[in-house]
Amino acid sequence: MRRGVRGTWCGALLLAAVLVGGATGCGSGSPPGPGSPGPAGTSSTPGTSGTSDTPGTPGATTEPGAPPSDSRPGRVLVEVVVTGGFAGVRNQLVVRQDGGWTVLSGTKPPRTGRQTPAETAELRAALEDPAYALVPARPTGRPVADGFQYRVTYRHRLVVADDGDRPPALRRVFAALPGGGPPTSP
Structure with a gap:
Protein backbone atom coordinates (compact mmCIF):
# COMPACT_ATOMS: atom_id res chain seq x y z
CA MET A 1 0.00 0.00 0.00
CA ARG A 2 2.88 2.32 0.74
CA ARG A 3 4.27 1.72 -2.77
CA GLY A 4 0.93 2.73 -4.41
CA VAL A 5 0.94 6.08 -2.61
CA ARG A 6 4.53 6.80 -3.68
CA GLY A 7 3.63 5.98 -7.34
CA THR A 8 0.63 8.28 -7.12
CA TRP A 9 2.77 11.13 -5.75
CA CYS A 10 5.41 10.62 -8.43
CA GLY A 11 2.71 10.67 -11.12
CA ALA A 12 1.18 13.82 -9.65
CA LEU A 13 4.59 15.55 -9.53
CA LEU A 14 5.31 14.55 -13.15
CA LEU A 15 1.91 15.85 -14.24
CA ALA A 16 2.50 19.13 -12.36
CA ALA A 17 5.91 19.51 -14.02
CA VAL A 18 4.39 18.99 -17.46
CA LEU A 19 1.60 21.46 -16.78
CA VAL A 20 3.98 24.11 -15.40
CA GLY A 21 6.41 23.55 -18.28
CA GLY A 22 3.59 23.84 -20.84
CA ALA A 23 2.28 27.01 -19.19
CA THR A 24 5.66 28.74 -19.41
CA GLY A 25 6.08 27.89 -23.07
CA CYS A 26 9.04 25.51 -22.77
CA GLY A 27 11.98 26.86 -24.66
CA SER A 28 13.65 30.23 -24.69
CA GLY A 29 10.66 32.01 -23.15
CA SER A 30 10.68 34.69 -25.86
CA PRO A 31 7.93 35.03 -28.45
CA PRO A 32 8.71 34.03 -32.02
CA GLY A 33 10.18 36.75 -34.22
CA PRO A 34 8.35 38.34 -37.13
CA GLY A 35 7.81 35.93 -39.99
CA SER A 36 8.69 32.87 -37.92
CA PRO A 37 6.12 30.15 -37.38
CA GLY A 38 3.97 30.69 -34.33
CA PRO A 39 1.49 28.32 -32.72
CA ALA A 40 -0.03 25.75 -35.08
CA GLY A 41 2.02 27.00 -38.03
CA THR A 42 0.62 30.56 -38.01
CA SER A 43 2.83 33.45 -38.99
CA SER A 44 3.64 36.13 -36.47
CA THR A 45 4.21 38.77 -39.14
CA PRO A 46 1.90 41.68 -38.35
CA GLY A 47 -0.39 43.00 -41.06
CA THR A 48 -0.59 39.89 -43.23
CA SER A 49 -3.66 37.84 -43.75
CA GLY A 50 -1.74 34.59 -44.22
CA THR A 51 -3.49 33.81 -47.50
CA SER A 52 -1.89 33.38 -50.84
CA ASP A 53 -3.22 34.29 -54.26
CA THR A 54 -1.46 31.33 -55.82
CA PRO A 55 -1.58 27.86 -54.32
CA GLY A 56 1.89 26.73 -53.28
CA THR A 57 3.39 30.23 -53.18
CA PRO A 58 4.64 30.71 -49.63
CA GLY A 59 4.59 34.20 -48.25
CA ALA A 60 2.40 35.70 -50.99
CA THR A 61 -0.18 37.61 -49.00
CA THR A 62 -2.91 40.02 -49.97
CA GLU A 63 -5.04 42.09 -47.65
CA PRO A 64 -8.79 41.72 -48.25
CA GLY A 65 -10.02 44.42 -50.61
CA ALA A 66 -6.53 45.43 -51.70
CA PRO A 67 -5.64 45.20 -55.37
CA PRO A 68 -3.20 42.41 -56.19
CA SER A 69 0.43 43.36 -55.74
CA ASP A 70 1.16 42.28 -59.29
CA SER A 71 -0.55 40.75 -62.26
CA ARG A 72 1.91 38.11 -63.36
CA PRO A 73 0.25 35.73 -65.81
CA GLY A 74 0.62 32.68 -63.56
CA ARG A 75 -1.09 34.15 -60.50
Whole structure:
Protein backbone atom coordinates (compact mmCIF):
# COMPACT_ATOMS: atom_id res chain seq x y z
CA MET A 1 0.00 0.00 0.00
CA ARG A 2 2.88 2.32 0.74
CA ARG A 3 4.27 1.72 -2.77
CA GLY A 4 0.93 2.73 -4.41
CA VAL A 5 0.94 6.08 -2.61
CA ARG A 6 4.53 6.80 -3.68
CA GLY A 7 3.63 5.98 -7.34
CA THR A 8 0.63 8.28 -7.12
CA TRP A 9 2.77 11.13 -5.75
CA CYS A 10 5.41 10.62 -8.43
CA GLY A 11 2.71 10.67 -11.12
CA ALA A 12 1.18 13.82 -9.65
CA LEU A 13 4.59 15.55 -9.53
CA LEU A 14 5.31 14.55 -13.15
CA LEU A 15 1.91 15.85 -14.24
CA ALA A 16 2.50 19.13 -12.36
CA ALA A 17 5.91 19.51 -14.02
CA VAL A 18 4.39 18.99 -17.46
CA LEU A 19 1.60 21.46 -16.78
CA VAL A 20 3.98 24.11 -15.40
CA GLY A 21 6.41 23.55 -18.28
CA GLY A 22 3.59 23.84 -20.84
CA ALA A 23 2.28 27.01 -19.19
CA THR A 24 5.66 28.74 -19.41
CA GLY A 25 6.08 27.89 -23.07
CA CYS A 26 9.04 25.51 -22.77
CA GLY A 27 11.98 26.86 -24.66
CA SER A 28 13.65 30.23 -24.69
CA GLY A 29 10.66 32.01 -23.15
CA SER A 30 10.68 34.69 -25.86
CA PRO A 31 7.93 35.03 -28.45
CA PRO A 32 8.71 34.03 -32.02
CA GLY A 33 10.18 36.75 -34.22
CA PRO A 34 8.35 38.34 -37.13
CA GLY A 35 7.81 35.93 -39.99
CA SER A 36 8.69 32.87 -37.92
CA PRO A 37 6.12 30.15 -37.38
CA GLY A 38 3.97 30.69 -34.33
CA PRO A 39 1.49 28.32 -32.72
CA ALA A 40 -0.03 25.75 -35.08
CA GLY A 41 2.02 27.00 -38.03
CA THR A 42 0.62 30.56 -38.01
CA SER A 43 2.83 33.45 -38.99
CA SER A 44 3.64 36.13 -36.47
CA THR A 45 4.21 38.77 -39.14
CA PRO A 46 1.90 41.68 -38.35
CA GLY A 47 -0.39 43.00 -41.06
CA THR A 48 -0.59 39.89 -43.23
CA SER A 49 -3.66 37.84 -43.75
CA GLY A 50 -1.74 34.59 -44.22
CA THR A 51 -3.49 33.81 -47.50
CA SER A 52 -1.89 33.38 -50.84
CA ASP A 53 -3.22 34.29 -54.26
CA THR A 54 -1.46 31.33 -55.82
CA PRO A 55 -1.58 27.86 -54.32
CA GLY A 56 1.89 26.73 -53.28
CA THR A 57 3.39 30.23 -53.18
CA PRO A 58 4.64 30.71 -49.63
CA GLY A 59 4.59 34.20 -48.25
CA ALA A 60 2.40 35.70 -50.99
CA THR A 61 -0.18 37.61 -49.00
CA THR A 62 -2.91 40.02 -49.97
CA GLU A 63 -5.04 42.09 -47.65
CA PRO A 64 -8.79 41.72 -48.25
CA GLY A 65 -10.02 44.42 -50.61
CA ALA A 66 -6.53 45.43 -51.70
CA PRO A 67 -5.64 45.20 -55.37
CA PRO A 68 -3.20 42.41 -56.19
CA SER A 69 0.43 43.36 -55.74
CA ASP A 70 1.16 42.28 -59.29
CA SER A 71 -0.55 40.75 -62.26
CA ARG A 72 1.91 38.11 -63.36
CA PRO A 73 0.25 35.73 -65.81
CA GLY A 74 0.62 32.68 -63.56
CA ARG A 75 -1.09 34.15 -60.50
CA VAL A 76 -4.51 32.53 -60.03
CA LEU A 77 -7.47 34.75 -59.19
CA VAL A 78 -10.19 32.07 -59.07
CA GLU A 79 -10.68 28.45 -60.03
CA VAL A 80 -14.09 26.92 -60.80
CA VAL A 81 -14.57 23.17 -61.25
CA VAL A 82 -17.93 21.99 -62.59
CA THR A 83 -18.96 18.34 -62.27
CA GLY A 84 -22.12 16.37 -62.86
CA GLY A 85 -25.00 17.09 -65.16
CA PHE A 86 -26.75 14.57 -67.37
CA ALA A 87 -23.59 14.02 -69.46
CA GLY A 88 -21.31 13.72 -66.41
CA VAL A 89 -18.97 16.63 -67.18
CA ARG A 90 -15.82 17.63 -65.36
CA ASN A 91 -14.69 21.06 -66.48
CA GLN A 92 -12.15 23.39 -64.92
CA LEU A 93 -11.94 27.15 -65.41
CA VAL A 94 -8.91 29.03 -64.12
CA VAL A 95 -8.91 32.83 -64.26
CA ARG A 96 -5.57 34.48 -63.56
CA GLN A 97 -4.94 37.87 -61.94
CA ASP A 98 -4.12 39.40 -65.33
CA GLY A 99 -7.51 38.35 -66.78
CA GLY A 100 -6.18 35.43 -68.81
CA TRP A 101 -8.30 32.30 -68.50
CA THR A 102 -8.17 28.62 -69.42
CA VAL A 103 -10.96 26.05 -69.61
CA LEU A 104 -10.15 22.34 -69.48
CA SER A 105 -12.96 20.02 -70.52
CA GLY A 106 -12.42 16.27 -70.67
CA THR A 107 -10.03 15.29 -73.45
CA LYS A 108 -10.69 18.40 -75.55
CA PRO A 109 -7.84 20.82 -76.16
CA PRO A 110 -7.77 23.68 -73.61
CA ARG A 111 -9.69 26.85 -74.50
CA THR A 112 -8.01 30.10 -73.55
CA GLY A 113 -8.84 33.77 -73.65
CA ARG A 114 -8.47 37.03 -71.80
CA GLN A 115 -10.97 39.23 -70.01
CA THR A 116 -10.78 42.98 -70.43
CA PRO A 117 -9.39 44.88 -67.44
CA ALA A 118 -12.95 46.05 -66.63
CA GLU A 119 -14.27 42.46 -66.71
CA THR A 120 -11.43 41.28 -64.46
CA ALA A 121 -12.13 44.16 -62.06
CA GLU A 122 -15.84 43.16 -61.96
CA LEU A 123 -14.92 39.55 -61.20
CA ARG A 124 -12.50 40.65 -58.49
CA ALA A 125 -15.16 42.95 -56.97
CA ALA A 126 -17.69 40.09 -56.92
CA LEU A 127 -15.18 37.80 -55.20
CA GLU A 128 -14.21 40.45 -52.64
CA ASP A 129 -17.82 41.43 -51.89
CA PRO A 130 -18.49 40.86 -48.17
CA ALA A 131 -21.68 39.01 -49.14
CA TYR A 132 -19.58 36.42 -51.00
CA ALA A 133 -17.59 35.78 -47.82
CA LEU A 134 -20.89 34.75 -46.19
CA VAL A 135 -21.79 32.17 -48.85
CA PRO A 136 -21.90 28.77 -47.10
CA ALA A 137 -18.94 26.51 -47.84
CA ARG A 138 -21.26 23.57 -48.56
CA PRO A 139 -24.71 23.31 -50.17
CA THR A 140 -27.57 23.79 -47.74
CA GLY A 141 -30.45 22.85 -50.02
CA ARG A 142 -31.56 19.63 -51.67
CA PRO A 143 -29.45 18.47 -54.62
CA VAL A 144 -30.97 18.68 -58.09
CA ALA A 145 -31.11 15.35 -59.92
CA ASP A 146 -28.60 15.40 -62.79
CA GLY A 147 -27.62 18.92 -61.73
CA PHE A 148 -24.17 20.42 -61.67
CA GLN A 149 -21.93 20.88 -58.66
CA TYR A 150 -19.64 23.93 -58.59
CA ARG A 151 -16.41 24.10 -56.61
CA VAL A 152 -15.14 27.69 -56.44
CA THR A 153 -11.70 28.32 -54.94
CA TYR A 154 -10.71 31.89 -54.16
CA ARG A 155 -7.80 32.74 -51.84
CA HIS A 156 -7.73 29.18 -50.50
CA ARG A 157 -11.44 29.28 -49.56
CA LEU A 158 -13.50 26.57 -51.19
CA VAL A 159 -17.22 27.08 -51.79
CA VAL A 160 -19.23 24.11 -53.03
CA ALA A 161 -22.67 24.79 -54.51
CA ASP A 162 -25.13 23.04 -56.77
CA ASP A 163 -27.85 24.09 -59.17
CA GLY A 164 -30.46 24.22 -56.42
CA ASP A 165 -28.43 26.35 -54.03
CA ARG A 166 -26.80 29.44 -55.55
CA PRO A 167 -27.07 32.52 -53.31
CA PRO A 168 -27.12 35.97 -55.00
CA ALA A 169 -23.46 36.70 -54.15
CA LEU A 170 -22.40 33.46 -55.85
CA ARG A 171 -24.59 34.22 -58.87
CA ARG A 172 -22.79 37.60 -59.14
CA VAL A 173 -19.43 35.78 -59.24
CA PHE A 174 -20.76 33.37 -61.87
CA ALA A 175 -22.05 36.25 -64.03
CA ALA A 176 -18.59 37.87 -63.97
CA LEU A 177 -16.81 34.71 -65.14
CA PRO A 178 -15.58 34.50 -68.74
CA GLY A 179 -18.38 33.28 -71.00
CA GLY A 180 -21.03 34.54 -68.56
CA GLY A 181 -20.82 31.62 -66.16
CA PRO A 182 -19.15 28.37 -65.19
CA PRO A 183 -18.28 26.01 -68.06
CA THR A 184 -21.04 23.39 -68.16
CA SER A 185 -20.77 22.11 -71.74
CA PRO A 186 -19.38 18.59 -72.15
